[in-house]
Amino acid sequence: MSEALQKIALLGNPNAGKSSLFNQLTGLRQKVGNFPGVTVERKSGFIKLDDKREVEIIDLPGTYSLYPTSLDERIAVNALIDVNNKDYPDAIIYILDVTHLERHLLLLTQIADVGFPVLVALNMNDIAAQQNIQCDEKKLSEALGIEIIKINGRTGEGIDIIKSKLPQLLSDNKTGVRTSSFYELVADEKSLAAKVGVLLPVKNEYHALLLAHHSKKINFLKEDKKQQLLSVVQQNNFNPINNQLDEIMQRYNKFTPIVNTVLSRSFSNARTLTDKIDFVITHKFFGPLIFFALMLFIFQAIFAWSVIPMDWIDQQFANLATYLQTVLPNTILSRLLTEGLIPGISGVMVFVPQITILFLLITLLEEVGYMARAVYMFDNIMQKFGLNGRSIVALISGGACAIPAIMSTRTISNWKERLITIMVTPLISCSARIPVFAVLIGFIIPSFKIGPFNSQGLVFMVLYLIGITAALIASYVFKKILKSEEFSFLMLELPEYRKPHWKNVFYTLYEKVSSFMFGAGKIILMVSLILWFLASFGPKKAMQEAVNVATIESSLLNADKQTTDLLIASKKLEASYAGYAGRLIEPVIKPLGFDWKIGIALITSFAAREVFVGTISTLYSIGKNADNMTIKQKLQQEKNAEGKPVFTMAVSLSLVLFYLFAMQCMSTLATVYRETKSWKWPVIQFAYMTGTAYIVSFVVYQIFK
Amino acid sequence: MSSPKNITELQIGENAVIGEFSNCHVACKLMAMGLLPGSSISLMRKAPFGGAYYIKAKNHYVALRSNEALSVLLSPVL
Known part of the structure; x- marks a missing residue:
């Protein structure tokens, strides 16, 4: 390894405290990306060593062994057995949880056998003390032949020692490398390993055996090499699964006696704290009840409490725009700033409170160990729809806003289940649909009492239920269509309950919020600038004429300044490119009962569904401060060319259902693009949702008109 | 003799006490997670x-779907 930045991988079993150590080592000097070609998150950070050398620390996905069972585990394993992998490390820091010493030694002895320089960070010593577990780490270090440093991932104790050991670990090829292998290959395996060694660059026999083991699923070799490898494996009648079982047993047989000599522990039959908590939390009846109470709390938090900071942010940007409008000369550039750019940035920032609150709560539940229990409880139901136990969190959060909900699916490790969750979550009615429903519901059904319920409230509820049902049906369809290479199983460790680690919570929040602002935010800003342009500009002559017509009309009406301005704004919008687009799509939306004015609103509300109300108000010259009541009254008076009301029951019902199903939200599409790293999925999502909306609205309008 | 009990x-x-596993894939994963015969x-x-x-072994806890639980065969407790 010459000039290139040297790499150190962090590796360990799930729940060993890997992310705490990673955060302690790298602080905010982190970079979150994806492993090439897949959507598994790749976290890395940079640190300066004592000898001024800078190295990259890569946080590899947690795994139990070098025999992966999921996509992210496979990523970790590929990085360790493919010498040409971009992330192939120069050395490894292995995080060893002392409270689960025995099984965590499996992976440690495996990577030591592959020939990596290894330094062990012995974690969870405080918890071990509470559980009366004493570990003689000197003895363990001697027995394993690997250096062990005691650390505390929470307090940062021992991190400096780890750092000080790194230069030596990297400088020669001997420090931290064991001379003998834990696993002894049998004769057959030796001869196979020798043949693989001729074919491919290998570090030692065990490395060669691993390549043979993974030959069927290997994706980093050239096709001819892979075929040669496969034929060698076949010639030797190598049975990977038996070899794997034998190897695991042999390793346990080797290190179990070591564990017994270095560890003093007493397992009492007394119920642990985790036992006691789980007695209630996973209870057949109270478990789901507590879960729904928690979800209701989260829903309430993102639905109601985030309104305060959201309104504040909205107001600040509005004030800024108003202020700039008064001090800047009225040029195109200043309008771009005050009418395009600032509202665009505001449209990104306004989601930050919701995202922050949702992730704060979800990360907390994850940190304490609750999420694994939720997966366990709901796995069965969700499985029937092709979803994961964790999908239920996204579906419920989607009731507030699909954006944080979709981002929350990152905790689902099965890619197919995660993708389905992402694809169906926007069908759940989010808070932005409420203003649209609220304005239109009065045209669908008059307000009256049905028992203790209000008729319009009931229609609202039915709309929500339609959304939920549609999401489940869509999941089922996706489940049948999508193929997955991962075989579906549930063998999930339920970690012991722990106090949340605030530093981890902070880093997670920081990373999620900034990835939203700079990832999805860029696209949202761009699209809102385009929409602003379309709604503000039009062919010069037509725009001028619109102003003239409006001025004449208002002088005939003897209207005051405010009404005149409204009328001008309305005529200009009609003459703008957005207006043209509205007319252009009119033939397409006519069968749904929509005219070209509604067409304009459909286009502008692609920025966000609630923009529908604002656009409609402008088009029908309703003052900006009008409440829902006056908008409704205005709309009721609206007549089409034949003198019939525009907003009939059929049109309104068709429109409400259209907004219920259609993918009318560019921010969500931008988020889906960011999460799936491909335009394929947002395009499919847009097509299937808006397609469904079109069909449903068409049928409903044709029936009720 | 009846076939051995499963989870x-x-x-x-x-x-x-775990006796053996009737499915090798389940065996490999569970053994890596610390559940051994x-x-x-x-x-x-x-x-x-x-x-x-939801099962407990020593000081750790694991959730299994029915399919996986079926393939964990138990040896009789003495």
């Missing part, structure tokens, strides 16, 4: 809506 046949709170386990709970089993 799905345990009563809640019942203790048992000879490990003593107890069934803590069954999932509220069925389909999953």
Whole structure:
């Protein structure tokens, strides 16, 4: 390894405290990306060593062994057995949880056998003390032949020692490398390993055996090499699964006696704290009840409490725009700033409170160990729809806003289940649909009492239920269509309950919020600038004429300044490119009962569904401060060319259902693009949702008109 | 002799010792997670809506879907 930045991988079993150590080592000097070609998150950070050398620390996905069972585990394993992998490390820091010493030694002895320089960070010593577990780490270090440093991932104790050991670990090829292998290959395996060694660059026999083991699923070799490898494996009648079982047993047989000599522990039959908590939390009846109470709390938090900071942010940007409008000369550039750019940035920032609150709560539940229990409880139901136990969190959060909900699916490790969750979550009615429903519901059904319920409230509820049902049906369809290479199983460790680690919570929040602002935010800003342009500009002559017509009309009406301005704004919008687009799509939306004015609103509300109300108000010259009541009254008076009301029951019902199903939200599409790293999925999502909306609205309008 | 019991046949709170696994993939994963032939386990709970089993072994806890639980065969407790 010459000039290139040297790499150190962090590796360990799930729940060993890997992310705490990673955060302690790298602080905010982190970079979150994806492993090439897949959507598994790749976290890395940079640190300066004592000898001024800078190295990259890569946080590899947690795994139990070098025999992966999921996509992210496979990523970790590929990085360790493919010498040409971009992330192939120069050395490894292995995080060893002392409270689960025995099984965590499996992976440690495996990577030591592959020939990596290894330094062990012995974690969870405080918890071990509470559980009366004493570990003689000197003895363990001697027995394993690997250096062990005691650390505390929470307090940062021992991190400096780890750092000080790194230069030596990297400088020669001997420090931290064991001379003998834990696993002894049998004769057959030796001869196979020798043949693989001729074919491919290998570090030692065990490395060669691993390549043979993974030959069927290997994706980093050239096709001819892979075929040669496969034929060698076949010639030797190598049975990977038996070899794997034998190897695991042999390793346990080797290190179990070591564990017994270095560890003093007493397992009492007394119920642990985790036992006691789980007695209630996973209870057949109270478990789901507590879960729904928690979800209701989260829903309430993102639905109601985030309104305060959201309104504040909205107001600040509005004030800024108003202020700039008064001090800047009225040029195109200043309008771009005050009418395009600032509202665009505001449209990104306004989601930050919701995202922050949702992730704060979800990360907390994850940190304490609750999420694994939720997966366990709901796995069965969700499985029937092709979803994961964790999908239920996204579906419920989607009731507030699909954006944080979709981002929350990152905790689902099965890619197919995660993708389905992402694809169906926007069908759940989010808070932005409420203003649209609220304005239109009065045209669908008059307000009256049905028992203790209000008729319009009931229609609202039915709309929500339609959304939920549609999401489940869509999941089922996706489940049948999508193929997955991962075989579906549930063998999930339920970690012991722990106090949340605030530093981890902070880093997670920081990373999620900034990835939203700079990832999805860029696209949202761009699209809102385009929409602003379309709604503000039009062919010069037509725009001028619109102003003239409006001025004449208002002088005939003897209207005051405010009404005149409204009328001008309305005529200009009609003459703008957005207006043209509205007319252009009119033939397409006519069968749904929509005219070209509604067409304009459909286009502008692609920025966000609630923009529908604002656009409609402008088009029908309703003052900006009008409440829902006056908008409704205005709309009721609206007549089409034949003198019939525009907003009939059929049109309104068709429109409400259209907004219920259609993918009318560019921010969500931008988020889906960011999460799936491909335009394929947002395009499919847009097509299937808006397609469904079109069909449903068409049928409903044709029936009720 | 009847075939050996598996996890799905345990009563809640019942203790048992893992005898063998009838599915190699399940075996590999569970062994890597620390559940070996000879490990003593107890069934803590069954999932509220069925389909999953929550077991405890020494000081760790694992949830299994029915399919996986079926392939963990138990040896009789003496």
